[in-house]
Every structure is written in structure tokens, then in C-alpha cells.
Amino acid sequence: MVFLRRAEPPQSSSALAAASATQSSSGFLPGALVDRPRLSARDISVYYADVQAITNVSMDVAQHEILALIGPSGCGKTTLLRTFNRMNDSVRGCRVTGNVIFDGEPIYRKGVDPVALRARMGIVFQKPNPFPKSIYDNVAYGPRLHGLVDRQAELDEVVEASLQRTGLWNEVKDRLHKPALSLSGGQQQRLCIARTIAIAPEIILMDEPCSALDPIATARIESLMRELARNHSIIIVTHNMQQAARVSDRTAYFHEGHLIEIGTTDQIFTTPEQSLTEDYITGRYG
Amino acid sequence: MNTLQLTVLLAGLAVLFFWLGRWRARQLARVQGGFKHLHSRPDYYGLVAALWVGLPSLLVLVIWWMLEDRVIAQIVLAALPEAMAPASAAQQELVLTRLRLINSGALLVPDGVHWQQATEQFRVLTERSQYGRQALVLALAVIAGALSWWRIRPAQAARTQIERLLHGFILLCTSLAVLTTAVIVLSVLFESLTFFQAVSPWTFLFGTQWSPQMAIRVEQIGASGAFGAVPLFVGTLMVAGIALVVAIPVGLMSAIYLSEYARPGVRDVLKPLLEVLAGIPTVVYGFFAALTMGPLVRDLFAGIGFDGVSPQSALAVGLVMGVMIIPVISSLSDDVIRAVPLSLRDASEGLGATRGETIRHVVLPAALPGIMGGILLATSRAIGETMIVLMAAGLAAHLTLNPLEAVTTVTVQIATLLIGDQAFDSPKTLAAFALGLLLFVTTLVLNLIALIIVRRYREQYD
Numbered sequence: 074m075v076f077l078r079r080a081e082p083p084q085s086s087s088a089l090a091a092a093s094a095t096q097s098s099s100g101f102l103p104g105a106l107v108d109r110p111r112l113s114a115r116d117i118s119v120y121y122a123d124v125q126a127i128t129n130v131s132m133d134v135a136q137h138e139i140l141a142l143i144g145p146s147g148c149g150k151t152t153l154l155r156t157f158n159r160m161n162d163s164v165r166g167c168r169v170t171g172n173v174i175f176d177g178e179p180i181y182r183k184g185v186d187p188v189a190l191r192a193r194m195g196i197v198f199q200k201p202n203p204f205p206k207s208i209y210d211n212v213a214y215g216p217r218l219h220g221l222v223d224r225q226a227e228l229d230e231v232v233e234a235s236l237q238r239t240g241l242w243n244e245v246k247d248r249l250h251k252p253a254l255s256l257s258g259g260q261q262q263r264l265c266i267a268r269t270i271a272i273a274p275e276i277i278l279m280d281e282p283c284s285a286l287d288p289i290a291t292a293r294i295e296s297l298m299r300e301l302a303r304n305h306s307i308i309i310v311t312h313n314m315q316q317a318a319r320v321s322d323r324t325a326y327f328h329e330g331h332l333i334e335i336g337t338t339d340q341i342f343t344t345p346e347q348s349l350t351e352d353y354i355t356g357r358y359g
Numbered sequence: 360m361n362t363l364q365l366t367v368l369l370a371g372l373a374v375l376f377f378w379l380g381r382w383r384a385r386q387l388a389r390v391q392g393g394f395k396h397l398h399s400r401p402d403y404y405g406l407v408a409a410l411w412v413g414l415p416s417l418l419v420l421v422i423w424w425m426l427e428d429r430v431i432a433q434i435v436l437a438a439l440p441e442a443m444a445p446a447s448a449a450q451q452e453l454v455l456t457r458l459r460l461i462n463s464g465a466l467l468v469p470d471g472v473h474w475q476q477a478t479e480q481f482r483v484l485t486e487r488s489q490y491g492r493q494a495l496v497l498a499l500a501v502i503a504g505a506l507s508w509w510r511i512r513p514a515q516a517a518r519t520q521i522e523r524l525l526h527g528f529i530l531l532c533t534s535l536a537v538l539t540t541a542v543i544v545l546s547v548l549f550e551s552l553t554f555f556q557a558v559s560p561w562t563f564l565f566g567t568q569w570s571p572q573m574a575i576r577v578e579q580i581g582a583s584g585a586f587g588a589v590p591l592f593v594g595t596l597m598v599a600g601i602a603l604v605v606a607i608p609v610g611l612m613s614a615i616y617l618s619e620y621a622r623p624g625v626r627d628v629l630k631p632l633l634e635v636l637a638g639i640p641t642v643v644y645g646f647f648a649a650l651t652m653g654p655l656v657r658d659l660f661a662g663i664g665f666d667g668v669s670p671q672s673a674l675a676v677g678l679v680m681g682v683m684i685i686p687v688i689s690s691l692s693d694d695v696i697r698a699v700p701l702s703l704r705d706a707s708e709g710l711g712a713t714r715g716e717t718i719r720h721v722v723l724p725a726a727l728p729g730i731m732g733g734i735l736l737a738t739s740r741a742i743g744e745t746m747i748v749l750m751a752a753g754l755a756a757h758l759t760l761n762p763l764e765a766v767t768t769v770t771v772q773i774a775t776l777l778i779g780d781q782a783f784d785s786p787k788t789l790a791a792f793a794l795g796l797l798l799f800v801t802t803l804v805l806n807l808i809a810l811i812i813v814r815r816y817r818e819q820y821d
């Protein structure tokens with residue numbers, strides 16, 4: 074099995090070998106599967122040209138849960154996240170093998186329209202990226218695109234509801250037609266979340282949504298996530314261990330493109346089984 | 360020693376003083392215990408000394424040069440005896456030219472004691488001036504350099520001095536550019552004012568007759584000329600308009616294809632190919648328009664029942680001009696479209712937008728200011744283009760809105776007005792300046808409009 078891309082400390086590679094041994098014996102990692110999954114990755118590998126970024130990842134996402142993806146920089150968290158809604162399709166040279174099952178249907182298959190798929194899975198990026206349009210037009214972008222509403226009044230309602238749920242409504246209701254770029258960083262990120270939930274996605278993918286925000290803005294977004302989890306499944310990539318511990322139900326730890334360990338957040342943070350996971354969580358990594 | 364040698368010598372001196380200044384700064388620093396006691400790095404002290412060598416002496420050299428000729432001429436002319444004293448400025452110039460030619464050996468000294476005296480004086484003065492100039496410049500260079508070298512102190516703010524000088528130099532360059540523009544505009548303006556003394560501005564701006572044929576000699580019979588610029592402007596706007604109707608969609612679509620859809624390899628080949636269009640000399644476009652496009656358009660329209668289509672139609676000219684300015688739009692737009700951040704496209708596609716929807720709703724609006732800039736540049740080129748129209752469209756100015764007829768444009772008329780012999784102060788010639796002024800104002804207004812549009816748009820979205 075060839076999976077090492079760069080030279081690394083020997084104890085790390087032997088730990089990695091031990092970790093993959095666990096996987097190959099059972100086929101799936103313990104804790105990777107759930108009853109009635111919403112979304113499942115099966116044997117996913119991702120390559121950028123000749124470089125393999127993700128290796129044979131299999132795991133499930135349950136209904137209405139928050140799943141945290143953690144791991145050192147460059148371990149492939151963003152890549153995996155973008156695999157779920159086929160955002161990697163537009164990246165030149167990117168190739169995906171294996172499949173993702175969404176509501177019982179494989180999404181990497183001829184005949185599946187990635188555009189329609191993305192409308193069902195919202196994504197929030199690391200850096201707030203509002204369109205250079207008004208606040209209103211940002212939130213209305215998706216509903217207008219998909220013809221979700223017939224009348225202006227309905228659109229107004231959707232916009233208001235989305236902004237309400239992200240806690241932004243009271244801050245912006247008097248300047249809905251002002252440029253979105255005039256908002257603060259935290260407000261912009263909440264606007265991006267509002268823009269995403271305005272299309273009523275079933276699953277929300279979040280790629281380090283708080284990494285550019287201050288603690289207060291972060292706290293607001295975390296409480297928003299708990300609130301959203303009542304209706305959506307959320308997959309969140311985070312660098313912040315406390316954040317993973319605070320908000321997520323389950324946690325998956327990645328290392329060099331491998332899924333090393335996955336389980337309830339409690340279990341991962343209190344009694345990790347793999348030495349790699351333990352090193353990372355206790356800050357001994359690197 | 361000629362001027363070139365003198366300049367080289369000055370440069371040598373400057374380099375020498377650079378070394379000396381740097382060396383002295385280092386010495387002073389060493390005495391005090393290290394470079395940290397210097398205000399600036401040693402190089403800066405050397406640079407200050409070198410500049411003191413070079414700049415004042417160069418300035419004196421230039422001033423001397425400019426005055427030399429005139430001073431010598433005055434002295435020689437003043438010394439001429441009554442009999443030879445030139446009566447008019449033209450004669451004065453003649454005498455001086457002759458003296459200069461004699462001095463350079465191109466003419467033999469004419470007979471007559473006065474000529475010999477004058478020639479001798481001219482030669483002596485020129486020679487002395489040369490020696491004086493060299494001595495003064497070199498002395499100044501050495502003295503200024505030595506003084507500044509002597510005054511080097513560790514606390515001297517050499518770095519700041521250099522910075523200030525650089526600042527001044529940049530300012531000088533900028534003002535030169537602005538000044539040149541101002542001079543051009545003013546000269547055009549003044550000539551136009553002279554023109555407007557002969558032809559009323561009202562007639563010029565709103566007259567619909569353009570036939571600038573003037574009597575060259577007083578006794579010649581001929582039209583007194585009609586200077587109504589409306590037909591020219593209508594012609595210009597029509598041709599430029601047709602060109603833009605071709606170039607904007609084609610250019611914009613090519614830009615979108617290049618930046619959004621083409622694979623990198625394809626793009627690397629296609630973009631330079633498209634830019635070749637801009638490199639073709641306009642003369643080539645001109646004969647293409649005259650010999651191919653013109654007849655083609657006429658035959659085409661004759662085929663569908665339009666008779667009397669001119670082979671020099673505005674349509675043919677506009678089409679060819681449109682092809683010429685495609686790359687101006689496509690190349691600039693391609694650059695600004697590619698500059699739209701990937702994160703915005705990701706955001707749009709992440710919301711389930713297709714590629715096309717993303718381009719229409721996000722990428723193009725974000726790139727609009729840059730695209731407007733490209734279109735504006737293309738418009739200026741279309742309005743200013745002369746050669747294609749000169750070769751492929753007519754010279755006759757008749758007012759029409761029919762693109763199948765021959766028209767003429769402002770630039771073509773400017774060109775034809777100034778070809779041939781006529782008095783420089785005849786209205787016919789001066790009309791060129793008035794047309795130029797009007798053209799200048801038109802482009803200025805176009806620029807302003809585009810600027811306002813872009814700013815409005817920015818206010819809305821930034």
C-alpha cells in the first residue's frame with residue numbers, strides 16, 4: 074500500500090500503518106457507520122493531477138447531526154468537504170474515485186446534475202465571500218436563481234427569515250440595500266450563512282467558517298449552528314479543537330488524506346484510540 | 360574636447376566622488392565606532408557627493424548651451440559695419456547662417472574685409488565660448504563635489520536628501536507630461552480661435568454643409584468655403600458606432616470564452632492570435648476595406664434588392680474597423696474577468712448556479728468597470744482612426760444616416776485639409792484645428808460619461 078507522499082518521522086508512519094491496519098481488518102472504521110445515514114462516503118479517493126489528497130475514506134453522516142472534520146493543515150479536509158457537493162468538478166486536474174451516497178443515490182454517476190445537487194447542499198467557505206451586491210441581493214441570489222418564489226413579497230419573506238435565523242436581521246434591517254461589503258467580517262460570514270440557508274439546503278457544509286472571525290462573532294456562529302442542526306445535517310471543518318468539542322456530535326480525525334479515527338466527540342476527545350489522534354488533540358502533533 | 364567627452368568626464372568625476380564620499384562616511388563611522396553611528400548607509404553619502412558633482416554642472420552646461428549661440432550672434436551682429444548691417448530679421452538670420460556654415464568649413468569665406476573680420480570674430484568667440492564652458496563646468500563640478508565631500512558628517516541626513524531629490528525628480532517628470540498636454544491643447548485652442556474669427560462657431564457647430572474649398576489666390580474664382588461640421592460628426596459617429604456594434608459583442612464573448620471556458624493550452628494559443636489583429640497596420644485594414652469589404656457589401660445588398668449602394672459605404676468601413684478593435688475589448692476584458700476572485704465563483708456555484716449563470720450574475724458585474732474601460736479605449740480608437748476611412752470611405756461630406764452611403768469623418772477631413780499647399784493662416788487650414796478641438800472635447804466628454812457610470816456602479820457595489 075503506497076500512501077506516503079513525503080518523508081516524515083518514522084514513528085508517525087508506523088502509527089499511520091497501525092491506523093490503516095485497523096481499517097483494513099473490518100472494512101470500515103469502528104464508528105464510521107450510522108443507522109439511516111443522510112450522506113455516506115464510500116471508498117473516496119481524490120487526486121490532484123498525480124498527487125493523492127484523500128485515500129479510501131468511508132464514513133456516514135447522520136440526520137440532523139453536526140460532524141466535525143479535524144486534522145493538521147493539508148490533510149485533505151477541504152478536499153473531502155468539496156467532494157460531497159461535487160465542487161471539485163470545476164477544479165482542473167482533480168479526479169475522484171469511489172462514491173458519495175446522498176439519500177440513497179450515488180452522486181458520482183452519469184446523469185447526476187451537480188448543479189441541482191449543490192442546491193440541496195449549501196456550502197460556507199473559510200473566508201467570508203459575499204457578492205459585491207446589496208445585502209438583500211446576496212440573500213435573494215439563490216431563491217431567484219432557482220425560482221423558489223413567485224412574488225416579491227415571498228422573496229422578502231425568505232430574505233427576512235434567513236437573516237432572522239442567522240441573527241443578522243436586527244443589525245441590517247434598515248440597510249438591506251446597502252453593499253454587503255460594508256458589513257464587518259463576522260456579519261459578512263453570517264450573511265454568507267444566511268445566503269446558504271435561503272435555498273433551504275438539506276445539508277450544510279462549512280469549511281472553517283470562523284477562522285477569520287473574533288471570539289464574539291465565533292460564539293454567535295456556533296450557537297447558530299446548534300440552531301440549524303435541528304433541521305439540517307452539518308459537516309464542519311475546523312482547526313479549533315475547542316470549537317469541535319463545543320458544537321459537534323461526532324468528530325473525524327484525518328491525517329495525510331487518511332481517515333484515522335471517527336466517533337462521538339466525547340469519545341474522540343476523552344479516550345482516543347489512535348496515537349495520531351491523541352497527539353493531535355493534546356497538541357503534541359508536529 | 361566636445362560635449363560628449365565633457366559629459367563622459369563629468370560622469371567619471373561623479374563616480375569618483377561617489378567612491379570618495381562613501382569612503383569618507385565609512386572612515387567617520389569607524390572613528391566613532393561603527394556604521395550604527397551614521398544617519399544613513401555609506402552609499403547614500405557617496406550618492407549625495409556624486410549628485411553635487413553632476414547636477415549643478417549639468418545645469419550650467421545646458422544653460423550655457425542655450426545662450427551661447429544667441430550671445431555670440433548679438434556680439435557679431437553688433438560689430439558689423441553700417442554697410443553690412445542686416446535690415447530685417449530674415450536678413451539677420453541669413454547672415455548668421457552663412458557665418459555658421461563658414462565656421463564649420465562648408466562655405467568659403469566670401470571676399471571683402473568685413474566678411475573676413477566677421478568670420479574671424481565668430482570663430483574666436485565660438486572657440487572661447489567652448490573653452491569657457493569647459494572650464495566653468497569642470498570647475499563647478501570639482502568645487503561642488505569637494506565642498507559636499509568636505510561637509511559629510513555622520514549626522515547628515517543623506518538618505519532624506521536623496522529621497523527629497525527623487526521626489527522632486529518624479530514631480531518634474533509628471534509636470535512635463537501635464538505641461539505637454541496643456542501646450543498641445545492650448546495651441547489647438549488658439550488656432551481654433553483664429554478660425555472662429557473667420558467662421559462663426561455657430562455655423563461650424565450646426566452647419567450642415569462642409570466644403571472647405573477656398574480660393575488659394577485672391578483673384579481665383581471659387582467657393583468661399585462652407586464649414587459646417589455636422590456631416591463629419593454624423594459620419595464619425597456612424598462609422599464608430601457600427602464598429603462598436605461589431606466589436607463589443609464579439610470582443611466580450613471572446614473574452615468570456617478565453618477566461619472562463621478555454622483550457623489553458625488553448626488560451627495560450629488563441630489570445631496572442633487574437634491580439635495579432637491589433638498589430639496589423641491600419642493601412643492593411645484600409646485596403647481590405649476598400650478592395651474586399653466595400654464591393655462585398657455592395658454586392659450583398661444588391662443581391663437582396665438594394666440598388667445604388669456605394670462601394671465606399673459606411674457599413675463596410677465600420678465592419679472592418681470593428682474587427683480591428685476587437686482585441687482591444689477582448690484582451691482587456693479577459694484580464695479583468697480573470698481577476699474576479701475565485702471565491703466569488705465558488706460562492707455562486709456552491710449555491711447551485713450554473714457556469715453561465717455565475718458569469719452573468721457575478722463575474723460580469725464584478726468585472727464591469729474594467730470592461731467599460733476596454734470599451735472606452737476601443738471607442739477612442741474607432742473615433743481617432745483615420746487610415747481605414749481615408750482609403751475606403753469617401754471624401755465627400757454629405758449628411759446622411761444611411762450606412763449604405765459614403766460618408767467622411769472628422770479625422771479624414773483633418774488629414775486632407777493639411778495636405779497640399781495653402782497659406783497656413785487660411786480658414787481651410789485653421790479648420791483642421793477647430794475639428795481637432797471638437798474631437799478632443801468629444802473624447803473628453805465620452806471619458807467623463809464612462810467615468811461617471813463606473814463610479815455610480817462602484818458606489819452601488821463596493
Ligand SMILES: Nc1ncnc2c1ncn2[C@@H]1O[C@H](COP(=O)(O)OP(=O)(O)O)[C@@H](O)[C@H]1O
Nearest residue numbers: 121124126145146147148149150151152153164
Ligand atoms: N487545487 C489544488 N491543486 C493541487 N493540489 C491541491 C489543490 N487543493 C489542495 N491541494 C493539495 O491537497 C492536499 C489537501 O489540501 P486541503 O484539502 O486544502 O487540506 P486542508 O483543508 O485539510 O488544509 C494538500 O496537500 C494540498 O496541497
Ligand SMILES: [Mg+2]
Nearest residue numbers: 150151152280
Ligand atoms: Mg482547508
